[in-house]
Structures are given as structure tokens and as C-alpha cells.
Amino acid sequence: MAEATEIRKLVYLVTGGCGFLGEHVVRMLLQREPRLSELRVFDLHLGPWLEELKTGPVRVTAIQGDVTQAHEVAAAVAGAHVVIHTAGLVDVFGRASPETIYEVNVQGTKNVIEACVQTGTRFLVYTSSMEVVGPNIKGHPFYRGNEDTPYEAVHKHPYPCSKAQAEQLVLEANGREVHGGLPLVTCALRPTGIYGEGHQIMRDFYHQGLRLGGRLFRAIPASVEHGRVYVGNVAWMHVLVARELQRQAALLGGQVYFCYDESPYKSYEDFNMEFLGPCGLRLVETRLLVPYWLLMLLAALNALLQWLLRPLLLYAPLLNPYTLAVANTTFTVSTDKARRHFGYEPLFSWEDSRSRTIRWVRAVEGSAP
Ligand SMILES: NC(=O)C1=CN([C@@H]2O[C@H](COP(=O)(O)OP(=O)(O)OC[C@H]3O[C@@H](n4cnc5c(N)ncnc54)[C@H](O)[C@@H]3O)[C@@H](O)[C@H]2O)C=CC1
């Protein structure tokens, strides 16, 4: 017992800790970070599930707050040893304005960095995204690329632009002197498309399939490959990199790492069918019926309708020119940088990730869309 209290001395803060990824990071920290004494969970919207975590040996502090408010962030960061900054506005559908996306993703990240500097917090892990690299607006494929693969990263959409700016801020902050005189140590993780328990878009596809009588219609050629990564492995990578950042600051500081695991490379739709198939949906081949030019036209029409209807209502369908371009461009990563630098191995095998996700989709069955 004395030993346990001696070991438990670290305070971690997870921003966005009630989101899809954030919840997994929070739970993973409680399971796999034995040196944790307090876990602060900061989010705009706190989840009721946090209550059940408050009975364990780690003090779980729920903080309702907004990353765009510098004073709220500084208050939450003060006294924390490590910050894992996953909070972000993930919007590629036009639900939020570009200004709001920048405010949350860029200004929010600036606030987190400044809070670390002001309060003396030394270790910052940022959840970036593969989107900071691509796919680019030209639709160039990124095939089995790694952190050093040259790629023309040209973006226009506010989400990837904001993530790229925020990532750069985090990396540039590495080495800055924090309150107390020691250097800040930062790094960024770049997940590809995350899937697993709690994945809202998977839930939407599932309900859409149910509404269409158990069918989904193929829109994208099966030859277009996407890199996907299981949420539990992304969470595990955050826990591990946060730990190793403290041990190997010189090696890990200022670095970026793609998040990867053993999930197979497949088209976005074929990959989703790995889970939706066993839950009773089937993918109907419609390539001949829906040619790509027609999809582009529909996507452009959706964008126009979104713009025209904006004063009256929010029209934000899944299909728009940006999501179509991303869905239709091969983007896969193949790297071992995280293994070499901090000994990362996926915690969940593909089989395990798949069965956990299927179990979750089955549980979603019957729940309201
Ligand atoms: N979902 C995906 O496939 C990928 C996500 N990411 C990144 O991972 C991070 C987490 O994403 P998800 O869990 O998918 O999204 P999410 O929307 O489920 O979680 C984001 C969390 O941030 C919180 N948040 C948003 N604005 C906030 C604000 N102003 N102040 C405080 N909290 C705020 C939300 O309430 C939410 O709980 C994001 O930074 C995202 O860019 C990166 C790659 C892929």
C-alpha cells in the first residue's frame, strides 16, 4: 500500500476527455498508468460515465471547460505534469463555421501551450491527424507512407488546415522554457481514420443501412485503400508516448508519429463492412449505376444546398466535395517509428479490435440514430 502511494504521484490532464478518443484515453490511463495520482478530464461537455470512475485509487477530476478560454485552460493545467490534448472540432461536413474550427483547433491549442508555459507543465502530447499530411486537394495517393515520405501537403478545408497549424505550433513549442526554467517537451500523434466503440460515423452508417432495408450502396471503388486504426490502440499509443516523453525527452521531443496497428488496408466502405456485415448489413455494388462524375455532381449539389439553406437550416450531409475526395484517395501508412522510439506495439490485435467493434455495433442496434 505504502509502495502504491509512493508510485502514484503524477497528475495528468486530458482535454477533450469525453470525446470518442478522449474517453478511451481516460480509461486506458486509469488501467495502464500506475504512476497516476490524479486524472483531470477537461471537456466542453462532460459525460455521466465519469462518475463511475471516481471510486478507484486515482482521483478523477471532471472539469467542464472550453479550450478557447485561456483562463479556463490555465486553471485546469496548473499543477499537471502531463497534458494530453485531444480536444478538437472534428468537422468535415460543414456543421461548424471555419472560424469556429480555427478557434477551437488552433487558438485552443495555443491556449494549451501557453498554459503549460505559464504554469510549469513540461510534457504535452497533441492528437494531430493524418489529415495534416493528406489526402491533398489534388487527390495524390499516399501509399504505405511513413513520417518521412515526401508528399505535397496542400489543403484548403478548414479542418486539415487547422490541424496542420496546431501541430506546427505544438512542435515549435518543444524546448520552450516553462515556469520554473525547465524546457517544454512536446510531440504529436497522427491517427489515420479511427474506428471502434463510440465511432459516430460508423453508427450513422449502421442506422442508414437499417433504414435502407439492410443495404448500403458502394460509392467508392474497392481499389481505393484507407489506413484505419483501432481506438484502443490510439489510446494506448497516447499513454505510452506520454510516459516515454518523460523518460526520453531528447529523442521524442518535437517528433511526430503516425498512429498505426494491424488493421487491414481496405476501402473505407469495405473496412466498415468488417463490422456492419456481421451485424446484418450488406454492401450492394452500384458502380455501374452511380458513376464517379455523378457522385461529384451530387457532392457539388450538396455544397450548394448547404450554402443556400444556411440562413434557414443546417444541411450537412456526409457527401460533399471534400469527403468524396478523401474517401476516393488512397492514404495508407506503414511505419515502425513509434516502435523504434518508444517501444509501441498495438495492445489489441486486429481480431480483438474487430470483435470489440462488432460487439459495440450490435449494442447500438435498436438505439435511436
Ligand atoms: N475521429 C478520427 O478519425 C480522428 C480524430 N483525430 C483527432 O482526435 C481528436 C479527438 O477526435 P474524436 O474523438 O474523433 O472527436 P470527438 O468530437 O468525439 O471528441 C472531441 C472532444 O473535444 C471536445 N471539445 C470540442 N470543442 C471543445 C472546446 N472548445 N473545449 C473543450 N473541449 C472541446 C468535444 O466536446 C469532444 O468531447 C481530435 O483532435 C481529432 O482532430 C485525428 C485523427 C482521426
Ligand SMILES: CC(C)CCC[C@@H](C)[C@H]1CC[C@H]2[C@@H]3[C@H](O)CC4=CC(=O)CC[C@]4(C)[C@H]3CC[C@]12C
Ligand atoms: C458518401 C461518401 C462517398 C463516403 C463518405 C465517407 C466519409 C464520410 C469518410 C471517408 C474518409 C473519412 C475521413 C478519414 O477517415 C480521415 C479523417 C481524419 C480525421 O482526423 C477526422 C475524420 C476524417 C476526416 C474522416 C471523416 C469521414 C470521412 C471523410
